[in-house]
Amino acid sequence: MDNIAGQNNALKWAVNISVLILVIAWLIPTVGLFVSSFRDRDQITASGWWVAPFSxxxxxxxxxxxxxxxxxxxxxxxxxxxxxxxxxxxxxxxxxxxxxxxxxxxxxxxxxxxxxxxxxxxxxxxxxxxxxxxxxxxxxxxxxxxxxxxxxxPPNFTLDNYRTILTSDGMDRAFINTLTVTIPATIIPILIAAFAAYALAWMDFPGRGLLIACVVGLLVVPLQLALVPLLNLHNQIGIGQSFVGIWLAHTGFGLPLAVYLLRNYMVGLPRDIIESAKVDGATDFQIFLKIILPLSFPALASFAIFQFLWTWNDLLVAKVFLPSDEASRVMTVTIADDLLGSRGGDWGILATAAFVSIAVPLLVFFTMQRYLVRGLLAGSVK
Amino acid sequence: MSPLVQGAITIFVGVFGCVGYFYAANLLLDKVIYPAKGPNIGRNINRANAIRPWLFLLPAILALSIYLVYPVIGSLIRSMYNRAGNEFIGLGNYTSLAGDPEFQTALINNALWALVVPAAATFFGLVVAQLTDRLSWGNIAKSLIFMPMAISFVGASLIWKFVYAGDPDIGIINAIRDGMGLDPLDPLQLPFWNNFFLMVILVWIQTGFAMVILSAALRGVPEDTIEAAIIDGAGPFRVFFRIKVPQIMGTIVVVWTTITILVLKVFDIVYTMTGGNFGTEILPSYMMSFMFRDDGRATAVAVVIMIVVLPVMIWNIRQAQKEMR
Known part of the structure; x- marks a missing residue:
């Protein structure tokens, strides 16, 4: 298809150049942050990051x-x-x-x-x-x-900002807290959703269509609605603002997408395998564990990445469901509520804090992009 | 107890609790309640199979009802009560909202966001998807434009704070203005236009999403329709606008609505960049200003957001039902 009529050299150049411009425009902000995080405070205030390599x-x-x-x-x-x-x-x-x-x-x-x-x-x-x-x-x-x-x-690139951020300002603590929030909140909904998705995909029972419609509807319920009633509920049953509370909240909020993604994937699995397993006398439970779950790995991975990125990057749920004291702040809250106020003018520190908070998602993104793309394609209502 | 240990225990309890529940419930059903033996074996198996789906669904249904269905109703009821929650005031919270100029600003800004961001993100996504389609380094380009998807809204806001910074030695925009001999200005304090500077951040994040989905859709356009158009003498632009775009219109609408829903929920950007000052308030950030202070008003704003989202929700359900048939 490369040399079909209507494709000429000038056009090819125009395409290459415009994509290059777009990519550069998209990268500039992040590169600026990245470069700034390695410069010392005096150099940041004295010259822009785009001349960082010069004295x-x-x-x-x-x-x-x-x-x-x-x-x-x-x-x-x-x-x-x-x-x-x-x-x-x-x-x-x-x-x-x-x-x-x-x-x-x-x-x-x-x-x-x-x-x-x-x-x-x-x-x-x-x-x-x-x-x-x-x-x-x-x-x-x-x-x-x-x-x-x-x-x-001469340019002075240092790791001082990283040293400062990781030893003071509570970012080390916040990093661990973010991890603590994220991992259970990613793993638990997967299991619950997988069983439900299997039932919705491969079991026949009255009300199935209605349930699927409900899940699709719940996909778009704004989180804002959930905040006040659930916080009150948590307070009443004694969970209050705590890690347990935020794990439960993230589990609940992540479920519609999980069920929806996994059901869409499981429906597409070949019917023959499942029916021959049934003929051989396998129960639904066995079919699920031994056949469906291993085959659904790509969908499980997609959702896991989504949920991980979402919980890691979340600010709203963390602000509401976690206590606001320093011991249980996550990184997004630390940056938005603490550093921006107390270190507002210290650009090196801010850049470093931001970079520390986005480093893990970026790593996950670049190593597992394939699954992320697949999940996106399956998740958007066709 | 350190939260990490607590987290490990939670994973353990959660995972084994789930597996244990499903295993035990199945066992109970098959061996004790309706055993597949004895005189009524046929009836028992049928009954067990009728109940099993609900066993599989129970945890999910419970979690969904508590964490999503109950709050919708709960918020609706709570929004009819006063600040302390002990006196029913009907639509009182809503009328006082309607009279608040801040709320009107938030509503107008939100409408602007909901119009501009999906349009811009879908447009750029479509352009990038088409341009990178046959490019040798297209996948790298796509990957780089997709990257902001992984960045938190807070992180993205900080990144753009650098771009918008008023000091020409920090903010690239003011550096360019400085180079042209103009005075530095703070883009975030320009009345009205600052909204658009904030929207740029979300467009920057969401373009990657639009691009990925539209790129897959473009690949799905049947080759023969394109070839036929080229043989008939259509240039690349006409092929794109007359052949490709109409065929992926359904996907474009999906991308558009998905981003619209997201726009209506995002509060992080406004919260981090301006805190809702300088006339940049939107509904979600406006709601957060009442959170922890006045539950009645906060839930009323949340209900307003819900009402705005409702048409999209209904449309989504319709689409999903059509697909299942």
Whole structure:
């Protein structure tokens, strides 16, 4: 079909280019987040993530800390500003260049490198582009001069943000909580739904059509309706806001899709196998366990992925059915309610938090995409 | 007890409880209540088989009734009571909602969302599905555009916060404006248009969904209809609009309605991005502002959402019944 009439080269190019543009447009936001999560705070505020591989001009504050020595009646402090204790950690590669220096915090780069400047206590200060400085004073300065400078700083990719996020701010706890919510909430509905789906697909009984219609109807019931009555119910029977409550809630909310997906799949299984098993004397229970369940693996996997992504990514149910204290917050709640408020301006931390929270779903997505697609195709009402 | 241990126990109890229930109930039915032996063996087997479907269905029916059917009725009743829940006030909550300008904003915004997001997501999905159809690297492209589906709404909101950030050294939009010599602005505080900036996020997520389904539908279009059109001299655009699109119209409608339902439920994006400020309130986020404070009003908003979804629900059931016949 590649060379059929009506397909010409120009069109092919146009298609390739427009798909490329679309893909880039779709990727840019995520790439931005990903890159930002590895940059340090100063670099993020100084330049956009799209220039992250290039050096960026940052300003620093330090004190020349070489020992003063006396020459005639002058005191001289001489050294390299990059090696002073306050900033040495930032300049380990030795490629940095001074672009300007100053003696006042509000004008950190007022003078060009090499200029000689009179400081407030009467000494003379020169800082060169390579970082070497000379300070001369008529009295014993005691210590080196206070120096502000701007330098082209090479890109600095660190894991500091990840270290911060995973050790403080409750994200480590939230990660475990998310996992705790997700796994039972994924496994339990599968079993319940599988039996029900088998009954709806292969057993004949009055009211079957009605039940299927009900399941289809319940598929679209807005979750919002369930919140208040169920929370009250949970409070009355003593579950309250707890992990047990959220497991039950996710199980209930996930069931319609599970039953629907699995029934659609099971109906398509070959009738011969099931009937010959029946002729051989297998009970429904045996047929289900030994034939239907193994054959339905692709559908089970599809639903498991859906339910996993849905419970992992959920904010609404977690906000309502889990207590709001720090010990039981999941990641989405931590980000939306806590970090966005307390760390609102700290973009590196926010990016990292977001990336930690989406890393597992992305992993699941890229490894099990096949099942996800199959589930989507089966799940949309044809 | 640590939640992890609790979780492990729950998995254990849940899984073995389920299996145990099904196994024991079957055993009970076949061996004790209606044993397949003795004088009435035929009748017993028939009866056992009539009951068995309900054994299989019981846990699911129970869970569905408690977690989905009961709340619908429960919310409806609760919405007729006052804040404390002890006094019946009929439609009082609804009338006070109708008088609240915030509610009107939410309703209008929600209508906008329900119009724009499904249309845009379906459109982009269709375009991508068609463009990548015969591309050598089409599957990679599709996979990348599909990827946002895996990201939580909260995560996606954070991702887009970076795009929209007011600082030209962080937000790419303001960096471009800066490059053109314009002043930076906060897209999320532009009255009216900020709604569309929020919708972009959901379109970004849902396009992948539309693309996957429409791509499968496009592959299902019979080749001979396309070949016939090409032989008759139709160009690629006419083949697409006149031959392919009409044949997958049913799928397009399904994708459209599915996204519409989703749009009516999503509160995360507005909650994370603006908290409903700057005139971006939608019904689900408006409801959350009453949650834990005024159950009567909260349930009333939920019922309004339900009423909006109802036509889609009925249509879905009809379609499913047609298919079964």
């Amino acid at each position: 960026v001009e940052l300003t620093y504050r330090t004190r020349g800390d070489a020992d003063p020595r006396q020459e005639g009646d002058l005191w001289i402090v001489e050294g390299n500003i990059f090696e002073s204790a306050e900033v040495a950690a930032e300049f380990t590669s030795g490629e940095a260049q001074i672009t300007g220096f100053g003696i006042l915090g509000r004008e950190p780069a007022a003078y060009a490198p090499g200029e000689e400047v009179e400081t407030r206590d009467g000494g003379m200060l020169t800082v060169n582009a390579d970082g070497s400085y000379v300070y001369t004073s008529e009295e014993d300065p005691g210590s080196g001069p206070r120096v502000y400078f701007a330098a082209e700083t």
